[in-house]
Amino acid sequence: MGKIILTGDRPTGRLHLGHFVGSLRRRVELQNSGLFDKIFIMIADAQALTDNADNPEKIRQNIIEVALDYLACGIDPTKSTIFIQSQVAELCELAFYYMNLVTVSRLQRNPTVKTEIQMRNFETSIPVGFFTYPISQASDITAFRATTVPAGEDQQPMIEQAREIARRFNGIYGDTLVEPEILLPDNAACMRLPGTDGKAKMSKSLGNCIYLSDSSEEVRKRVMSMYTDPDHIRVEDPGKVEGNTVFTYLDAFCQPEHFAKYWPDYSSLDELKAHYMRGGLGDVKVKKFLYAILEELLTPIRERRKEWEKDIPAVFDILKRGSEAARAVAANTLADVRSAMRINYFDDAELIAEQSRKFQG
Secondary structure, three states: OOOEEEEEEOOOOOOEHHHHHHHHHHHHHHHHHOOOOEEEEEEOHHHHHHHOOOOHHHHHHHHHHHHHHHHHHOOOOOOOEEEEHHHOOHHHHHHHHHHHHOOHHHHHHOHHHHHHHHHOOOOOOOOHHHHOHHHHHHHHHHHOOOOEEEOOHHHHHHHHHHHHHHHHHHHHHOOOOOOOEEEOOOOHHHOOOOOOOOOOOOOOOOOOOOEOOOOHHHHHHHHHOOOOOOOOOOOOOOOOOOOOHHHHHHHHHOOOHHHHHHOOOOOOHHHHHHHHHHOOOOHHHHHHHHHHHHHHHHHHHHHHHHHHHOOHHHHHHHHHHHHHHHHHHHHHHHHHHHHHHOOOHHHOHHHHHHHHHHHHO
16 A cells, blocks of 8 residues: 555635644645655645534635645645545545544543634533544545644644544454554644744634735734744843744744855854844844745745636636545545445345345245
């Protein structure tokens, strides 16, 4: 069996730098590495509806936003299959069967689910669809026999639960499903990029994002208003880099060659940090350096997005063809699952013959 990737995003808004460092950048690298036989990238609209059921138009409108961000970042539809989750009906059926393999108490112990429930104030009234999110995700992963799921560390409990479901299914019905492995970002600063306000997570709902499609001016405003060290009041004051959002972003995006291009006074990020920590370096200069780096990254993404925006029907055609291809793969897995569970009644010639003998004496 080949190496297969399944990954994706909820279409609740445009994608931001947190998505880029957490998964998008790595997806493009993996796509172009030649190390994987198949790559499936899912726009998870059905999962997004679990906590947006009263606002389906939000999801509907953001399908194209996410697709444009994918293409702008370098996801190539000739190398990766981009599809819409709700257009692959087999995923729902798989999830229904998997529900019998997971207890309520196990779902309640999932740290990611607990955190997300608190974030959305669902403690007193949890939508069932949202509560069973890990089961749906297991269905998505196993439907494509994914061996690898690139994701941030916050998704580790979800991937582990998918592994448990696959293992339990195989234990009961025979070796049918693949247990996936998570592929974490290789840069520690990319595990979870903080918001521009210093909050632990960059989030659309918190309004602390830098979007991949933001204009140059919007990026500049976000960077110049970033949270730094609150005790670094005067230039001559020693500053802290730990917990300083600007330096966290530099850890994630700065490369050695950026100094020669934008700040030749320094030869490395370590040298820059050392100066900041001993005092004598103002926040504005550091922020301007970060802005230059981000502009270098985002300018080509913006330009590619504008080109794709000129032909939206072509983008929808990519999604349609990708969804059809994804559905064919998921249908094969579902057929194997039905066979393993012995509920493939009309395809089971042995069952039909056995029942015929039984009733014909």
